Every structure is written in C-alpha cells, then in structure tokens.
Amino acid sequence: MAIPRKSRIRIIGGKWRGRKIEVVEADGLRPTPDRIREALFNWLAPVCPGAVVLDCFAGSGVLGLEALSRGGKMLVALEQHAQALENLRLQAQKLEVEAIEIIGGDALTSIARLQHKFDLVFIDPPYARPELRQQVLRQLEARDKLRVGARLYFEWPSTETFELPGANLHWLKQKLAGQVNYAVAEWRPGV
Numbered sequence: 001m002a003i004p005r006k007s008r009i010r011i012i013g014g015k016w017r018g019r020k021i022e023v024v025e026a027d028g029l030r031p032t033p034d035r036i037r038e039a040l041f042n043w044l045a046p047v048c049p050g051a052v053v054l055d056c057f058a059g060s061g062v063l064g065l066e067a068l069s070r071g072g073k074m075l076v077a078l079e080q081h082a083q084a085l086e087n088l089r090l091q092a093q094k095l096e097v098e099a100i101e102i103i104g105g106d107a108l109t110s111i112a113r114l115q116h117k118f119d120l121v122f123i124d125p126p127y128a129r130p131e132l133r134q135q136v137l138r139q140l141e142a143r144d145k146l147r148v149g150a151r152l153y154f155e156w157p158s159t160e161t162f163e164l165p166g167a168n169l170h171w172l173k174q175k176l177a178g179q180v181n182y183a184v185a186e187w188r189p190g191v
Contacts, residue, residue, distance in 0.1 A: 014069030028126035051119035124155035
C-alpha cells in the first residue's frame with residue numbers, strides 16, 4: 001500500500017492560532033479551506049466556549065481542533081480512513097490535546113456508542129456519499145445525542161441541493177464559496 005502524501009493546514013483562531021497540522025492527501029478527504037472555516041467560526045463564535053463537539057467525518061480533524069482551539073470543552077472525532085485516523089491521533093498528540101476522543105470506524109455505527117450529548121456537530125461526509133448527511137442526522141436524533149440549541153454544520157457540493165429533513169432543524173446561516181455550499185442549522189425540537 002502506498003503511503004499517502006501529506007500537506008499542511010493552519011488553525012486560524014484561538015489558543016492554537018497559526019499552528020499547522022499535517023493533512024493526509026487521499027481520495028475523499030478534503031480539509032475545509034481557511035476562508036470557509038473563518039466564516040464558519042465567525043458564525044459559531046458564541047457557541048464554541050464550553051461546547052461538547054462531535055466531528056462525524058473528522059478527516060484532518062481541522063474543524064474539531066479549531067472548535068477546541070476556540071474554547072470547546074471536548075471533541076469526539078469519528079474517522080473511518082485508516083491513514084487519516086492515524087494522522088489525526090498524531091496531530092492531537094503534537095498539539096497536546098487532552099480533551100479529545102478519537103474513534104475509528106463508520107460514523108453511523110459509532111454514534112450509537114457515544115456517551116455524550118453534543119452542542120456542536122460537524123457533518124461533512126465525502127461528496128461521493130451524500131446520503132450520509134441525512135443518515136447521520138437521523139442517528140443523532142434517534143439516539144438522543146443533540147442538546148437543545150445545538151448547532152450543526154453541513155457542507156455539500158454546489159451541484160447538489162440539500163434540504164433539512166424534519167421540523168427540528170432550522171437554518172441559521174448558508175453560504176456558497178466556489179464549488180462548496182456550507183451552512184449551520186440549529187436543533188430546536190418541538191419548535
């Protein structure tokens with residue numbers, strides 16, 4: 001098996017601002033670019049401090065690590081790709097992150113085993129598997145893993161449409177950057 005090449009991406013805010021983390025370059029893994037993360041974390045600034053964070057398709061881990069850098073209390077990172085998983089563990093070790101639980105395996109089956117309710121959730125599966133956005137969301141709802149008022153981040157290609165399923169989620173912000181749609185919704189059951 002060929003060893004994937006690595007590039008670097010920087011954390012743009014918080015206590016690790018400017019620190020660079022290595023990113024495995026492999027099919028299906030695409031770290032969220034700086035300009036999207038900057039806009040996203042401007043939106044999320046009020047909810048990061050003290051948040052329990054779930055990154056469902058962690059990849060490089062940059063979204064979850066950015067949330068921790070900005071005051072998140074704890075990060076649970078799920079990743080199925082073996083090299084990305086190993087790299088994520090290495091990057092967390094280099095940053096001396098203690099408040100992180102890194103779980104290898106499929107996001108859909110891993111959610112059932114999680115012990116926490118989450119304030120902030122990142123759902124940006126590989127573009128080749130768009131059905132995972134709604135499947136993961138249904139698992140989070142069915143397993144009661146979302147706190148009221150939780151913020152959920154979604155990312156999808158501009159060539160697709162994505163509508164929120166059900167009445168419990170409400171769009172707060174949406175934007176298009178190049179070929180990427182990204183948005184934040186709020187979990188408000190019964191509203």
